[in-house]
Amino acid sequence: MNAPTVRExxxxxxxxxxxxxxxxAGGFFSRRLAAxxxxxxxxxxxxxxxxxxVIFVWxxxxxxxxxxxxxxxxxxxxxxxxxxxxxxxxxxxxxxxxVVMTFVALVVGLPVAWITERxxxxxxxxxxxxxxxxxxxxxVFIAMGWTFxxxxxxxLINKALMDLFGLQSGPVDLGSAAGMxxxxxxxxxxxxxxxxxxxxxxxxPALEEAAMTSGMSFRRTxxxxxLPLARPAILGALIYIFVIGLATxxxxxxxxxxxxxxxxxxxxxxxxxxxxxVPKYGIPAALxxxxxxxxxxxxxxxxxxxxxxxxxxxITGKGYRARQIDPGKWVIxxxxxxxxxxxxxxLLPILLVAFMAFMPYAIPPxxxxxxxxxxxxxxxxxxxxxxxxxxxxxxLMVIVPSVVLVLAFCISWLVVRSxxxxxxxxxxxxxxxxxxxxxxxxxxxxLLALYVIRNYLPIYGTIWILVGVYVVVWLPFATRSLNSSMxxxxxxxxxxxxxxxxxxxxxxxxxxxxxxxxxxxxxxxxSSLLVYREMTVAxxxxxxxxxxxxxxxxxxxxxxxxxxxxxxxxxxMVAFLPLLLLSWRFARRSRLSAEL
Amino acid sequence: xxxxxxxxxxxxVLATATAFFLVGAFLQAGEAAARSAALEKVIEGAKKExxxxxxxxxxxxxxxxxIAAIISAMNKRYGTNVKMQFTQGSSxxxxxxxxxxxxxxxQKSSTxxxxxxxxHMLAGLKTGMLMKVDWNAxxxxxxxxxxxxxxxxxxxxxxxxxxxxVGIVYNTNLVKGADVPxxxxxxxxxxxxxxxxxxxxxxxxYQLAAPNLLGEKFMTDYITRLKPQIGGFITCNSLDxxxxxxxxxxxxxxxxxxxxxxxxxxxxxGHTVPKxxxxxxxxxxxxxxxxxxxxxxxxxxxxxxxxxxxxxxxKYGAYDLEIYPGSHSKKLIDDxxxxxxxAKFDFETVQEAQAQDKEGVKIDVYQKKFLKILRGx
Numbered sequence: 014m015n016a017p018t019v020r021e022x023x024x025x026x027x028x029x030x031x032x033x034x035x036x037x038a039g040g041f042f043s044r045r046l047a048a049x050x051x052x053x054x055x056x057x058x059x060x061x062x063x064x065x066x067v068i069f070v071w072x073x074x075x076x077x078x079x080x081x082x083x084x085x086x087x088x089x090x091x092x093x094x095x096x097x098x099x100x101x102x103x104x105x106x107x108x109x110x111x112v113v114m115t116f117v118a119l120v121v122g123l124p125v126a127w128i129t130e131r132x133x134x135x136x137x138x139x140x141x142x143x144x145x146x147x148x149x150x151x152x153v154f155i156a157m158g159w160t161f162x163x164x165x166x167x168x169l170i171n172k173a174l175m176d177l178f179g180l181q182s183g184p185v186d187l188g189s190a191a192g193m194x195x196x197x198x199x200x201x202x203x204x205x206x207x208x209x210x211x212x213x214x215x216x217x218p219a220l221e222e223a224a225m226t227s228g229m230s231f232r233r234t235x236x237x238x239x240l241p242l243a244r245p246a247i248l249g250a251l252i253y254i255f256v257i258g259l260a261t262x263x264x265x266x267x268x269x270x271x272x273x274x275x276x277x278x279x280x281x282x283x284x285x286x287x288x289x290x291v292p293k294y295g296i297p298a299a300l301x302x303x304x305x306x307x308x309x310x311x312x313x314x315x316x317x318x319x320x321x322x323x324x325x326x327x328i329t330g331k332g333y334r335a336r337q338i339d340p341g342k343w344v345i346x347x348x349x350x351x352x353x354x355x356x357x358x359x360l361l362p363i364l365l366v367a368f369m370a371f372m373p374y375a376i377p378p379x380x381x382x383x384x385x386x387x388x389x390x391x392x393x394x395x396x397x398x399x400x401x402x403x404x405x406x407x408x409l410m411v412i413v414p415s416v417v418l419v420l421a422f423c424i425s426w427l428v429v430r431s432x433x434x435x436x437x438x439x440x441x442x443x444x445x446x447x448x449x450x451x452x453x454x455x456x457x458x459x460l461l462a463l464y465v466i467r468n469y470l471p472i473y474g475t476i477w478i479l480v481g482v483y484v485v486v487w488l489p490f491a492t493r494s495l496n497s498s499m500x501x502x503x504x505x506x507x508x509x510x511x512x513x514x515x516x517x518x519x520x521x522x523x524x525x526x527x528x529x530x531x532x533x534x535x536x537x538x539x540s541s542l543l544v545y546r547e548m549t550v551a552x553x554x555x556x557x558x559x560x561x562x563x564x565x566x567x568x569x570x571x572x573x574x575x576x577x578x579x580x581x582x583x584x585x586m587v588a589f590l591p592l593l594l595l596s597w598r599f600a601r602r603s604r605l606s607a608e609l
Numbered sequence: 610x611x612x613x614x615x616x617x618x619x620x621x622v623l624a625t626a627t628a629f630f631l632v633g634a635f636l637q638a639g640e641a642a643a644r645s646a647a648l649e650k651v652i653e654g655a656k657k658e659x660x661x662x663x664x665x666x667x668x669x670x671x672x673x674x675x676i677a678a679i680i681s682a683m684n685k686r687y688g689t690n691v692k693m694q695f696t697q698g699s700s701x702x703x704x705x706x707x708x709x710x711x712x713x714x715x716q717k718s719s720t721x722x723x724x725x726x727x728x729h730m731l732a733g734l735k736t737g738m739l740m741k742v743d744w745n746a747x748x749x750x751x752x753x754x755x756x757x758x759x760x761x762x763x764x765x766x767x768x769x770x771x772x773x774x775v776g777i778v779y780n781t782n783l784v785k786g787a788d789v790p791x792x793x794x795x796x797x798x799x800x801x802x803x804x805x806x807x808x809x810x811x812x813x814x815y816q817l818a819a820p821n822l823l824g825e826k827f828m829t830d831y832i833t834r835l836k837p838q839i840g841g842f843i844t845c846n847s848l849d850x851x852x853x854x855x856x857x858x859x860x861x862x863x864x865x866x867x868x869x870x871x872x873x874x875x876x877x878x879g880h881t882v883p884k885x886x887x888x889x890x891x892x893x894x895x896x897x898x899x900x901x902x903x904x905x906x907x908x909x910x911x912x913x914x915x916x917x918x919x920x921x922x923x924k925y926g927a928y929d930l931e932i933y934p935g936s937h938s939k940k941l942i943d944d945x946x947x948x949x950x951x952a953k954f955d956f957e958t959v960q961e962a963q964a965q966d967k968e969g970v971k972i973d974v975y976q977k978k979f980l981k982i983l984r985g986x
Contacts, residue, residue, distance in 0.1 A: 081713050099986045160855075165840075166804070167854045182803070188841070271806075271841045271850065273984055286703040288810035288980075290732075290973075292710055374876035375849035385875075395673035398695050463714040473716050556719050557662050557696045568697030572667045573846040573867075 055423040058485045059442040064465075065457035065485075066305065066449065072460060073298035078291050079464060090299035100280075100296060106190040107276040110265065111258030113191045117198025118254050121354050122205025123247065128347045129206075130213035131239075132340045142597055143355045147203035150359060151546035151563055154582050156267035157369070157570065158362025159196045163187040167377045188272030197264045199358040201254055208250035212243045231338070249318035253447075256311050259304055260450030262549040267570065277304060278452040278549065285456060285553060294456065301453040312448035316441065363586070369579035390580035399581060402562040403588075405476055406545060409561065413483040414491075414540035418533060420484065421491035422521075428492075429499045430507075443492040446485050455553035458482045474556035482550050487543055491536050498532040499525075538596045545589055647746040648911065652687045654904030661691050661905040664698035664707075664720035667846030668870060669892075672697075675925025682921055683912040691905045700844050701725045701863075702810050705732055708897055712738040718897035721906035723767070726863070727962040728972060730767050730893045734959070739766040739895040742907060748914045756932035758891065760914070762959040767895025769958065770913040771928040772938050773864025774945060775813055775890050776882040778848055783857045784879070793831065793883045796838060796860050803840040806856035811983055812845065813861025813888070815975035819965060822886050822953050825975060832982050835860075839983060852876035864890050865941075869927035886953040887945050889931065889938075893959060931956075 077083035171183025262278040281297040462473040510520040548563040569578035733739035818828040845863035868880035896906040
């Protein structure tokens with residue numbers, strides 16, 4: 014018979030304080046826990062998300078301007094999904110875009126992850142820095158740069174091919190669904206890298222070693238052992254990225270709108286900000302509802318894959334190192350692969366944006382154009398506007414990660430410390446915002462603020478609507494990171510604190526926070542940087558008083574002031590570089606990348 | 610001696626300065642006296658409000674730079690201290706949709722002034738989004754006699770502030786000499802296939818489909834032939850995509866002003882008016898009924914009708930109001946009418962849009978039809 018734990022002994026003595034009994038072995042949804050403020054906080058973002066989804070479904074059942082007498086209940090919007098060729102084309106484009114994007118992201122991210130974790134290549138820190146920088150650069154900047162790289166008429170690549178082969182028009186079409194998917198894939202390759210790094214780091218090497226000992230070649234071992242072992246995790250990463258692709262806005266907006274190529278997110282955008290008449294949310298809402306169901310199904314599959322992939326992991330302790338392969342002369346090829354990606358996926362687009370920032374008007378990059386270099390875009394900048402955007406962006410970068418951390422802490426504690434099945438429901442609820450397309454969350458919250466809560470909570474056009482939506486959007490990221498870290502802290506530490514008479518707040522402050530500090534800091538910084546680069550939600554919800562820097566860049570870009578947009582972009586990158594450097598430091602320390 | 614002379618000179622300077630001051634004060638007092646009580650009330654209201662929120666379309670009025678200069682001159686003229694809060698908005702129609710939505714949901718407007726063309730102002734009138742104001746009681750400058758059109762919109766939903774001739778914008782490096790279009794047929798040449806842009810709201814086409822211009826049948830046929838030439842959709846002001854060579858031409862623009870503003874930066878941009886029809890696209894300013902700073906908004910509109918306001922509009926916006934004597938736009942229109950005497954001619958005003966609406970000319974139906982052909986939507 015096992016010796017009683019501290020908790021069992023204390024429970025028997027009846028000295029455990031009230032909060033210490035919050036997690037009885039049998040009673041996740043016990044009355045005591047239901048009354049817990051932790052649960053109330055944990056459920057809050059889920060209630061908000063549910064309200065947003067309900068609004069979206071409600072709108073999908075109406076025609077006419079919602080919230081007014083003109084609105085009529087009807088199923089016509091769902092009928093239009095199948096009968097409207099434009100909507101069918103949007104669906105086709107979305108599918109092509111998401112498939113190409115996922116493929117490109119994995120083709121880049123997966124090999125680099127393998128090279129980093131399973132070979133002796135050095136310095137690994139440099140590869141991490143090169144890859145994670147990409148994750149933190151706003152995709153809108155990359156899209157702007159790529160219009161100068163691969164535009165059919167003025168792109169560097171097409172111009173070179175046209176000159177070389179005497180072609181009339183450029184063969185590379187960036188303005189297609191596949192072209193946009195390619196660029197988006199490049200921007201999401203760092204995410205694929207981060208998701209796959211964990212797989213290769215924790216994968217059990219015993220089978221690989223056995224295969225090699227049995228005389229299997231490296232290539233056969235890779236195909237017959239390594240990849241099959243990693244398959245569930247890779248499939249999980251694939252689904253995770255594909256779900257993002259179903260609702261990505263930035264790149265399809267910058268590249269696709271002028272090419273008349275629409276995906277789901279840009280279709281919702283043109284209906285919310287139409288060129289003819291008042292906003293029409295009905296059909297986009299019906300499409301969004303269908304997308305939610307698809308994304309939910311994919312997310313359930315993803316969670317299943319994630320669990321399956323954990324079977325093949327080994328628990329790593331101090332001194333553990335999976336066997337690494339010496340790439341020999343192939344190390345050069347490995348570096349070429351990484352550097353080529355870094356240059357075309359990140360450096361070149363950023364350089365082209367910087368070039369634009371110092372040009373008086375939009376001009377394709379060339380040596381001849383250098384004589385036009387000017388500071389005019391910075392000199393004529395409306396600094397009040399930029400500083401207003403900066404102020405809002407910084408405010409969001411401080412408030413959102415802080416609130417996210419508090420809520421994620423509550424959720425993680427309940428999920429990790431409870432033993433009841435109900436915790437999976439809470440865990441799934443916390444992950445739901447990833448499944449719901451961000452554009453749906455943005456429009457849903459806009460309608461919620463405009464028509465439902467306007468008299469009780471007047472947040473339309475304020476920064477608080479952005480705070481609310483951003484918190485919901487980044488909750489899955491923070492919760493997953495905290496879950497992984499919290500699971501490593503033995504519950505007896507908390508029980509000991511409770512036995513010693515520490516209050517809940519003091520236990521959190523004196524026991525949990527010090528132990529979780531690296532993860533908390535890292536999650537805070539990363540959430541902050543994700544807020545800094547966010548554009549999708551901002552574009553839909555932006556107004557006079559809550560305008561953010563990415564929304565200003567977007568506004569200038571779409572209104573024909575590409576050079577001013579580029580100038581603001583350059584300022585943004587310079588201003589937030591220190592935060593990026595800080596994120597590298599903490600990401601490595603807390604191994605956050607392994608917990609995404 | 611020297612001292613006496615110096616004093617004398619100083620005295621003369623003082624006397625002259627006093628005289629100037631008195632004359633200035635007299636003139637200013639006279640000008641203030643010329644202002645109506647209604648205007649004085651608006652000025653007082655604007656002083657209290659202190660802010661003018663602007664959700665703006667493209668770079669009209671020279672965007673934030675131009676508007677800041679205009680507000681500065683307005684403050685000087687009326688003794689106000691109104692501060693500009695500028696936010697980049699979207700196109701006329703997209704901004705209109707947003708403002709109507711805000712109005713109908715009982716929210717405060719995102720802007721204190723709305724800038725739009727005839728159709729947008731009419732939509733503002735129909736939905737009640739735009740405030741009805743007795744502008745003639747506020748404007749200092751009398752309405753010109755025998756003007757081509759009425760400057761105050763029906764029921765006082767805003768005022769016309771400028772007019773601009775609509776045409777085709779082209780990249781001067783790509784479209785040269787005989788290639789510069791003089792007719793709308795010229796853009797249909799095979800060499801331009803896929804190199805022509807139009808706007809996502811197909812501006813120009815549906816207006817030309819009106820019975821008094823080229824007619825629906827002609828324009829439907831034309832657009833069907835134009836479709837293969839279209840390589841993309843850009844807003845009226847996204848001329849950076851023409852300047853960069855991404856598109857060789859934009860048919861139609863919303864007015865010549867955008868091209869002129871781009872040319873100032875040295876961009877290779879040209880503008881041409883096709884011989885079939887000369888459209889003078891009048892743009893208007895109105896104050897949303899749910900504006901947060903309505904007096905500042907009204908004062909901004911009123912200021913555009915002063916001589917100084919019109920000069921600044923020309924300087925920063927590259928347009929002014931054709932009905933005022935000596936305006937740049939008047940001269941331009943006269944030049945075009947002389948060049949193309951057989952061209953159909955039209956002033957696009959809210960009054961005309963309202964009349965068409967009453968006569969059953971469904972401009973919005975044309976727009977939807979042409980959108981369907983060109984965008985498939």
